[in-house]
Amino acid sequence: xxxxxxxxxxxxxGDTDRIKKVARRLCDIQRAGNEVVAVVSAMGHxxxxxxxxxxxxxxxxxxxxxxxLLSTGERISVALLAMAIHELGCKAVSLSxxxxxxxxxxxxxxxxxxxxDTRRMGEELKSGKIVLxxxxxxxxxxxxxxxxxxxxxxxxxxxxAAALEADRCDIYxxxxxxxxxxxxxxxxxxxxxxVSYEEMLEMAATGAEVLMLRSVEYAQKYGVPxxxxxxxxxxxxxxxxxxxxxxxxxxxxAVTHTGDESKLTLLRVPDRPGIxxxxxxxxxxxxxxxxMIIQNVSEQxxxxxxxxxxQSELAAAKHALDKISAExxxxxxxxxxxxxxxxxxxxxxxxxxxxxxxxxxxxxAGINIEMISTSSIKVSCVIxxxxxxxxxxxxxxxxxxxxx
Amino acid sequence: xxxxxxxxxxxxxGDTDRIKKVARRLCDIQRAGNEVVAVVSAMGHxxxxxxxxxxxxxxxxxxxxxxxLLSTGERISVALLAMAIHELGCKAVSLSxxxxxxxxxxxxxxxxxxxxDTRRMGEELKSGKIVLxxxxxxxxxxxxxxxxxxxxxxxxxxxxAAALEADRCDIYxxxxxxxxxxxxxxxxxxxxxxVSYEEMLEMAATGAEVLMLRSVEYAQKYGVPxxxxxxxxxxxxxxxxxxxxxxxxxxxxAVTHTGDESKLTLLRVPDRPGIxxxxxxxxxxxxxxxxMIIQNVSEQxxxxxxxxxxQSELAAAKHALDKISAExxxxxxxxxxxxxxxxxxxxxxxxxxxxxxxxxxxxxAGINIEMISTSSIKVSCVIxxxxxxxxxxxxxxxxxxxxx
Numbered sequence: 001x002x003x004x005x006x007x008x009x010x011x012x013x014g015d016t017d018r019i020k021k022v023a024r025r026l027c028d029i030q031r032a033g034n035e036v037v038a039v040v041s042a043m044g045h046x047x048x049x050x051x052x053x054x055x056x057x058x059x060x061x062x063x064x065x066x067x068x069l070l071s072t073g074e075r076i077s078v079a080l081l082a083m084a085i086h087e088l089g090c091k092a093v094s095l096s097x098x099x100x101x102x103x104x105x106x107x108x109x110x111x112x113x114x115x116x117d118t119r120r121m122g123e124e125l126k127s128g129k130i131v132l133x134x135x136x137x138x139x140x141x142x143x144x145x146x147x148x149x150x151x152x153x154x155x156x157x158x159x160x161a162a163a164l165e166a167d168r169c170d171i172y173x174x175x176x177x178x179x180x181x182x183x184x185x186x187x188x189x190x191x192x193x194x195v196s197y198e199e200m201l202e203m204a205a206t207g208a209e210v211l212m213l214r215s216v217e218y219a220q221k222y223g224v225p226x227x228x229x230x231x232x233x234x235x236x237x238x239x240x241x242x243x244x245x246x247x248x249x250x251x252x253x254a255v256t257h258t259g260d261e262s263k264l265t266l267l268r269v270p271d272r273p274g275i276x277x278x279x280x281x282x283x284x285x286x287x288x289x290x291x292m293i294i295q296n297v298s299e300q301x302x303x304x305x306x307x308x309x310x311q312s313e314l315a316a317a318k319h320a321l322d323k324i325s326a327e328x329x330x331x332x333x334x335x336x337x338x339x340x341x342x343x344x345x346x347x348x349x350x351x352x353x354x355x356x357x358x359x360x361x362x363x364x365a366g367i368n369i370e371m372i373s374t375s376s377i378k379v380s381c382v383i384x385x386x387x388x389x390x391x392x393x394x395x396x397x398x399x400x401x402x403x404x
Numbered sequence: 405x406x407x408x409x410x411x412x413x414x415x416x417x418g419d420t421d422r423i424k425k426v427a428r429r430l431c432d433i434q435r436a437g438n439e440v441v442a443v444v445s446a447m448g449h450x451x452x453x454x455x456x457x458x459x460x461x462x463x464x465x466x467x468x469x470x471x472x473l474l475s476t477g478e479r480i481s482v483a484l485l486a487m488a489i490h491e492l493g494c495k496a497v498s499l500s501x502x503x504x505x506x507x508x509x510x511x512x513x514x515x516x517x518x519x520x521d522t523r524r525m526g527e528e529l530k531s532g533k534i535v536l537x538x539x540x541x542x543x544x545x546x547x548x549x550x551x552x553x554x555x556x557x558x559x560x561x562x563x564x565a566a567a568l569e570a571d572r573c574d575i576y577x578x579x580x581x582x583x584x585x586x587x588x589x590x591x592x593x594x595x596x597x598x599v600s601y602e603e604m605l606e607m608a609a610t611g612a613e614v615l616m617l618r619s620v621e622y623a624q625k626y627g628v629p630x631x632x633x634x635x636x637x638x639x640x641x642x643x644x645x646x647x648x649x650x651x652x653x654x655x656x657x658a659v660t661h662t663g664d665e666s667k668l669t670l671l672r673v674p675d676r677p678g679i680x681x682x683x684x685x686x687x688x689x690x691x692x693x694x695x696m697i698i699q700n701v702s703e704q705x706x707x708x709x710x711x712x713x714x715q716s717e718l719a720a721a722k723h724a725l726d727k728i729s730a731e732x733x734x735x736x737x738x739x740x741x742x743x744x745x746x747x748x749x750x751x752x753x754x755x756x757x758x759x760x761x762x763x764x765x766x767x768x769a770g771i772n773i774e775m776i777s778t779s780s781i782k783v784s785c786v787i788x789x790x791x792x793x794x795x796x797x798x799x800x801x802x803x804x805x806x807x808x
Contacts (some may be wrong), residue, residue, distance in 0.1 A: 050480065062486070069480060144503070
């Protein structure tokens with residue numbers, strides 16, 4: 001019997017009426033002859049409400065306790081959804097991450113899945129039940145509840161789909177699919193019918209919020225075909241899957257952006273082996289995710305090193321730099337209000353001149369580029385935050401993404 | 405090092421300020437040189453809110469899913485309390501029922517504790533942490549979350565105190581202690597300094613809501629000294645412990661009452677062996693808790709059998725009776741609006757005439773007694789619900805409970 005995994009985000013289960021609607025869809029799919037697993041997020045603003053209480057009590061609550069707290073939201077959703085399914089005469093069972101066999105490492109609030117023991121899920125499916133799994137959570141080797149970080153329920157869904165060798169994984173959300181740009185910025189942005197894993201990875205890494213990076217990595221690694229679609233319309237969405245030869249390879253598939261970058265530059269750092277390792281080692285110790293790194297050509301034995309971090313990690317990054325810059329006797333400067341605009345496309349590999357066209361487009365729009373980073377299917381530019389919207393619109397137009 | 409177990413009810417952790425207050429008390433007790441375990445209920449109206457959502461979805465949600473849902477409330481409380489303790493510079497760890505090693509049977513929504521594996525708690529205490537345990541819940545042999553029913557957090561606290569061989573168990577609640585009668589009905593009701601386990605058991609069984617029956621049974625079985633006290637005043641409350649010779653044995657210690665009884669009477673049941681087993685077997689199958697049972701003397705080979713159930717279980721009781729009364733060809737009648745008034749006192753054993761005085765008091769007040777049941781330290785009378793308050797006041801006065 002085909003196994004289908006669904007994932008429902010917080011808006012899709014935002015109130016009891018929406019939960020009943022999801023229940024109907026799951027029963028229909030089961031009755032059509034499928035084994036059904038659904039991963040569910042916390043209802044609407046539950047997580048925000050829990051966070052508010054936590055911060056009422058402590059400005060920096062311990063991560064382990066945050067996980068204990070936040071993991072309750074998804075348990076509430078799955079229990080209510082199980083009730084709604086029973087009410088329709090189908091059988092269902094709700095499982096916590098622990099019960100679903102999701103094992104993680106001990107990195108609280110951003111744990112990684114280390115393995116999935118599918119025995120319990122397998123038994124429940126065999127007994128004719130729809131299996132509902134609390135998203136975003138697992139159990140550490142210490143038998144503590146862990147959470148997988150922002151968007152973690154997507155990762156749960158893809159990981160379960162991989163472990164159960166599911167036929168597909170539908171990610172139900174509050175948007176229709178993946179777009180050529182953020183429709184809030186570009187009204188003419190177009191929904192993509194399909195993108196390759198690689199493109200989706202680059203898009204997620206450069207600001208497309210529709211899927212979490214890690215869930216796409218997981219899907220690619222295990223070859224799980226994903227569909228991102230709307231929980232409200234039921235229309236086909238965007239498929240994310242292996243790049244095929246017959247796939248229309250757009251030179252540029254989408255323009256993505258982020259608006260929460262900060263840039264830090266260490267000035268006149270001694271240019272000797274091991275210096276980068278010292279700096280970024282110190283940042284890693286503070287759990288800071290560094291995005292782009294640029295080291296200028298050395299002059300007179302010193303070099304400038306710039307890098308970007310998400311603004312939410314700026315305080316931690318400064319904390320790390322304060323220590324090591326003092327040790328090394330160097331200073332650093334911060335550009336807080338930065339953003340990043342990127343173009344992504346699998347066809348870029350075979351078309352030279354795409355990066356040049358991007359730089360010219362930005363220059364024509366009067367936008368100064370502060371940092372550049374490229375991969376074989378992506379070009380990213382760090383620019384001032386205030387110019388992000390203009391940049392996205394100019395690039396969407398220059399690469400003719402509106403026409404299909 | 406002495407081990408002290410505290411239990412905090414829902415009002416005691418009703419908002420983040422109250423949680424901070426509890427955190428301060430726990431830190432103080434630890435700093436005074438104790439190992440501290442605290443069992444915590446769900447915040448204020450969390451459980452009601454969760455139940456409301458469940459009933460929005462289903463009039464009769466499956467018990468297993470109700471447990472999954474309701475157990476989240478206590479997890480939220482312990483996680484927040486752990487954060488508040490960290491904020492004060494003490495160490496704490498929150499544990500779910502499962503993590504605290506609380507094993508139960510599979511009777512969802514009213515599970516019984518079958519054992520406690522104290523290893524994890526022991527390790528955490530040894531490492532200097534205050535251990536916070538989510539009340540009211542455990543894990544079944546199927547590795548499902550179970551809940552212990554109304555007031556289950558009291559049972560959790562006493563069971564942990566027993567398993568950890570704690571020096572004492574303080575039950576912090578929103579009242580000062582155990583009273584000679586409900587102060588809402590008898591303004592002159594007096595707080596008792598101590599009562600024996602046996603008295604407390606009878607009081608809990610006959611309507612005193614301050615402690616759940618099962619928690620007192622547990623305390624008695626393992627000899628755990630309990631103190632019921634106010635979370636807000638911090639004043640000494642009521643000790644519940646082994647009856648000692650030097651304990652002042654009041655003939656009557658308290659007047660208790662319940663206002664939610666229903667009485668069912670099966671009419672002209674064939675008077676032959678096994679008939680009671682059939683009737684009460686059928687009720688047990690529907691999980692109905694029968695309280696008082698009376699069988700009249702047989703006449704002409706038939707008998708009337710009356711019994712009382714809590715009004716919330718009346719529907720289930722009728723369901724059972726509909727089936728077997730049809731099979732046996734008998735009819736039954738229901739008195740829905742009943743209540744029960746009781747007098748409890750360890751000294752009753754040595755004073756004859758206490759029951760007679762109770763009956764006379766009620767008669768003098770014009771109250772008709774419908775059923776009577778006695779134990780060595782208790783007399784209970786089922787009466788009409790509308791006369792409960794008058795009965796309680798009359799008995800409190802007749803047995804001179806106001807003067808100490």
